[in-house]
Amino acid sequence: MLRFNFPIVIIDEDFRSENASGLGIRALAAAIEKEGFEVLGATSYGDLSQFAQQQSRASAFILSIDDEEFTAGPELDPAVLNLRKFIEEVRFKNAEVPIYLYGETRTSQHLPNDILRELHGFIHMFEDTPEFVARHIIREAKSYMDGLAPPFFKALVDYAQDGSYSWHCPGHSGGVAFLKSPVGRMFHQFFGENMLRADVCNSVDELGQLLDHTGPIAQSERNAARIFNADHCFFVTNGTSTSNKMVWHHAVASDDVVVVDRNCHKSILHAIIMTGAVPVFLRPTRNHYGIIGPIPQSEFAPAAIRKKIAANPLLAGVDAKTVKPRILTLTQSTYDGVLYNTETIKHSLDGYIDTLHFDEAWLPHAAFHKFYGSFHAMGKNRPRPKDQLVFATQSTHKLLAGISQASQVLVQDSQERKLDRHLFNEAYLMHSSTSPQYAIIASCDVAAAMMEAPGGPALVEESIAEAMDFRRAMRKVEKDYGKKDWWFKVWGPDRLAAEGIGKSADWVLKAGEKWHGFGDLAEGFNLLDPIKSTIITPGLDMSGKFATTGIPAAIVTKFLAEHGVIVEKTGLYSFFIMFTIGITKGRWNTLLTALQQFKDDYERNQPLWRILPEFCAAHPRYERMGLHDLSQSIHEMYAKGDIARLTTEMYLSDLQPAMKPSDAYAYIAHRKTERVEIDALEGRITTSLLTPYPPGIPLLIPGERFNRKIVDYLKFTRQFNAAFPGFDTDVHGLVEIDSDDGKHRYFVDCVRAD
Numbered sequence: 001m002l003r004f005n006f007p008i009v010i011i012d013e014d015f016r017s018e019n020a021s022g023l024g025i026r027a028l029a030a031a032i033e034k035e036g037f038e039v040l041g042a043t044s045y046g047d048l049s050q051f052a053q054q055q056s057r058a059s060a061f062i063l064s065i066d067d068e069e070f071t072a073g074p075e076l077d078p079a080v081l082n083l084r085k086f087i088e089e090v091r092f093k094n095a096e097v098p099i100y101l102y103g104e105t106r107t108s109q110h111l112p113n114d115i116l117r118e119l120h121g122f123i124h125m126f127e128d129t130p131e132f133v134a135r136h137i138i139r140e141a142k143s144y145m146d147g148l149a150p151p152f153f154k155a156l157v158d159y160a161q162d163g164s165y166s167w168h169c170p171g172h173s174g175g176v177a178f179l180k181s182p183v184g185r186m187f188h189q190f191f192g193e194n195m196l197r198a199d200v201c202n203s204v205d206e207l208g209q210l211l212d213h214t215g216p217i218a219q220s221e222r223n224a225a226r227i228f229n230a231d232h233c234f235f236v237t238n239g240t241s242t243s244n245k246m247v248w249h250h251a252v253a254s255d256d257v258v259v260v261d262r263n264c265h266k267s268i269l270h271a272i273i274m275t276g277a278v279p280v281f282l283r284p285t286r287n288h289y290g291i292i293g294p295i296p297q298s299e300f301a302p303a304a305i306r307k308k309i310a311a312n313p314l315l316a317g318v319d320a321k322t323v324k325p326r327i328l329t330l331t332q333s334t335y336d337g338v339l340y341n342t343e344t345i346k347h348s349l350d351g352y353i354d355t356l357h358f359d360e361a362w363l364p365h366a367a368f369h370k371f372y373g374s375f376h377a378m379g380k381n382r383p384r385p386k387d388q389l390v391f392a393t394q395s396t397h398k399l400l401a402g403i404s405q406a407s408q409v410l411v412q413d414s415q416e417r418k419l420d421r422h423l424f425n426e427a428y429l430m431h432s433s434t435s436p437q438y439a440i441i442a443s444c445d446v447a448a449a450m451m452e453a454p455g456g457p458a459l460v461e462e463s464i465a466e467a468m469d470f471r472r473a474m475r476k477v478e479k480d481y482g483k484k485d486w487w488f489k490v491w492g493p494d495r496l497a498a499e500g501i502g503k504s505a506d507w508v509l510k511a512g513e514k515w516h517g518f519g520d521l522a523e524g525f526n527l528l529d530p531i532k533s534t535i536i537t538p539g540l541d542m543s544g545k546f547a548t549t550g551i552p553a554a555i556v557t558k559f560l561a562e563h564g565v566i567v568e569k570t571g572l573y574s575f576f577i578m579f580t581i582g583i584t585k586g587r588w589n590t591l592l593t594a595l596q597q598f599k600d601d602y603e604r605n606q607p608l609w610r611i612l613p614e615f616c617a618a619h620p621r622y623e624r625m626g627l628h629d630l631s632q633s634i635h636e637m638y639a640k641g642d643i644a645r646l647t648t649e650m651y652l653s654d655l656q657p658a659m660k661p662s663d664a665y666a667y668i669a670h671r672k673t674e675r676v677e678i679d680a681l682e683g684r685i686t687t688s689l690l691t692p693y694p695p696g697i698p699l700l701i702p703g704e705r706f707n708r709k710i711v712d713y714l715k716f717t718r719q720f721n722a723a724f725p726g727f728d729t730d731v732h733g734l735v736e737i738d739s740d741d742g743k744h745r746y747f748v749d750c751v752r753a754d
């Protein structure tokens with residue numbers, strides 16, 4: 001077996017002392033080391049919580065408790081209290097790691113029950129030989145370690161270790177090929193031998209098959225299904241982009257009516273094109289910060305959906321009263337962290353739409369903390385819909401510990417209908433590579449195992465707690481600056497618990513509240529996930545009005561990037577960070593100090609060559625500008641273009657489909673497109689998916705016509721990009737061409753008019 005580096009941790013104040021007790025504990029340590037286990041000795045708990053953080057590395061704990069320490073009686077004794085606190089910290093995350101108590105003469109009768117219950121044993125010094133005790137502890141430590149690895153990861157580790165020669169692909173043969181070339185060696189040294197030894201192909205039977213869901217892989221998928229409260233789990237190694245297409249191809253065929261969140265991920269739009277479906281869109285609210293709000297609850301009523309079907313020009317021949325949409329897909333956790341009460345939606349549509357699909361790319365953590373209540377697709381002890389399969393697709397790599405592209409499809413059976421796994425697999429195979437990356441499968445497996453209680457809930461609790469601490473720290477800075485000065489705001493409810501994570505009820509969006517600006521929302525329908533933090537920069541208010549001065553977010557995030565802080569997403573006057581389970585105090589404190597630094601440099605109008613050296617090297621035109629001046633000139637251009645209102649209105653404008661998305665796409669395949677300059681776009685039908693960044697939400701879908709608002713927006717973008725190179729608004733779907741006369745021109749591919 002692979003030797004993992006998990007020491008046995010001894011905490012004894014005499015660990016380094018020259019007395020009998022010190023000799024005794026060191027003899028035990030030596031006996032453990034002789035058996036090949038590493039020992040980590042400490043003389044005190046030190047900072048308890050910090051020490052407990054390290055517990056994930058321990059294979060067992062030996063905690064000594066001295067005789068004298070009992071003098072005050074077990075309930076009051078500081079040593080006992082310390083011990084209890086330490087054990088609580090460890091058990092908060094880890095129910096299994098063996099903990100031993102080590103004493104000289106006293107016995108367990110001196111300890112309260114709540115401590116005894118958590119112990120694997122009480123070692124009496126001098127009663128048994130150190131060798132005997134060591135072997136006993138090591139046996140427990142080993143059995144603990146053996147239970148850690150989930151099925152597939154375990155099998156993969158065993159396989160990579162057994163050193164057999166392979167004749168199958170991949171061609172690098174466990175990494176050996178790399179050793180034959182200098183640059184290959186660099187690659188080998190960088191990634192390490194294990195990554196390459198574990199990079200195997202699917203002809204290794206003992207690991208099972210992802211594509212058929214057999215062997216250890218199937219065992220791991222079942223394990224993950226249990227952990228995530230689903231009836232079925234399918235690991236996917238090509239991201240949730242692929243998981244979404246799988247779900248869709250399982251449920252949707254050409255000309256089917258489908259109901260889709262207008263602000264869905266582009267993979268859903270790709271699925272619409274690939275299946276040939278006719279989409280009916282649910283339209284989310286949005287505020288002028290550009291933050292996307294919820295789709296109002298009223299839009300989920302079957303009657304409201306029937307009305308949309310009846311109004312859709314592409315569905316003229318369809319009887320809205322009798323047609324059943326094949327699927328409804330909802331972005332569950334919008335990009336700004338707004339969640340839906342999934343039980344309300346299931347209940348509203350059961351019997352009308354048979355397949356519900358929650359795109360939980362950003363929400364795999366929610367199942368592990370009661371904070372999220374029923375604001376995620378699958379929880380424990382929830383009622384099953386009567387006749388409705390529920391799918392959730394999750395990017396394990398986005399918020400949990402998956403590596404890039406690790407994703408999963410979860411399925412909940414209904415009372416009357418179970419998923420036909422064979423039929424689902426037809427769609428699964430359509431979108432899977434026949435050579436899946438085994439490291440990704442292993443990370444799906446491990447990411448799931450990490451979320452097992454109590455570890456998973458503890459990790460999620462920690463990330464919520466860090467997010468709350470960050471929000472409180474930001475408010476404190478704001479308060480210290482006072483009303484006359486400015487500071488960045490974190491978007492969220494006005495009320496924030498004074499300490500701890502508070503109640504999730506405080507994070508439920510209520511009708512008419514000013515902070516969200518989404519208007520009249522249904523009661524108990526939406527929750528803001530506090531770990532998603534949108535930070536608002538000064539200059540734009542909720543009504544879309546520009547202040548006289550302002551700081552566009554793009555400048556702040558460039559500044560942060562040069563200070564080693566990379567944010568997830570940048571909007572006009574907001575940017576977005578996330579408190580994943582990988583977050584640390586150090587990380588958000590660094591962000592906070594970098595923001596302070598920004599404010600300082602802004603107030604002093606520091607020259608850009610000094611504070612954004614890398615950016616200025618690439619764009620020398622800004623070198624002599626001050627930070628304040630640059631912010632102001634971009635701000636004024638945004639204000640002049642009234643860009644916040646324009647963006648909001650363009651996203652909320654009524655877009656009429658002229659043809660089915662797949663039919664529009666066919667013009668690309670048949671080379672019957674025309675590259676139309678943006679000034680001439682109004683009324684034309686796009687064949688491309690048009691997606692501006694920010695906000696990264698598809699704006700126009702193949703088959704839809706350009707309206708005036710979108711054309712205005714694109715013209716503004718052209719003007720802006722010419723004025724502020726380096727701050728370009730990137731619009732996917734635009735074709736940029738430098739013409740012979742030196743002009744930079746923008747086009748979109750449209751249906752050819754002939």
Ligand SMILES: *Cc1c(COP(=O)(O)O)cnc(C)c1O
Pocket residue numbers: 238239240241242244264265267331359361362395405406407
């Ligand atoms: C990121 C994302 C996806 C795609 O996930 P990948 O794992 O990157 O392929 C799908 N849906 C939503 C809502 C996303 O944010």
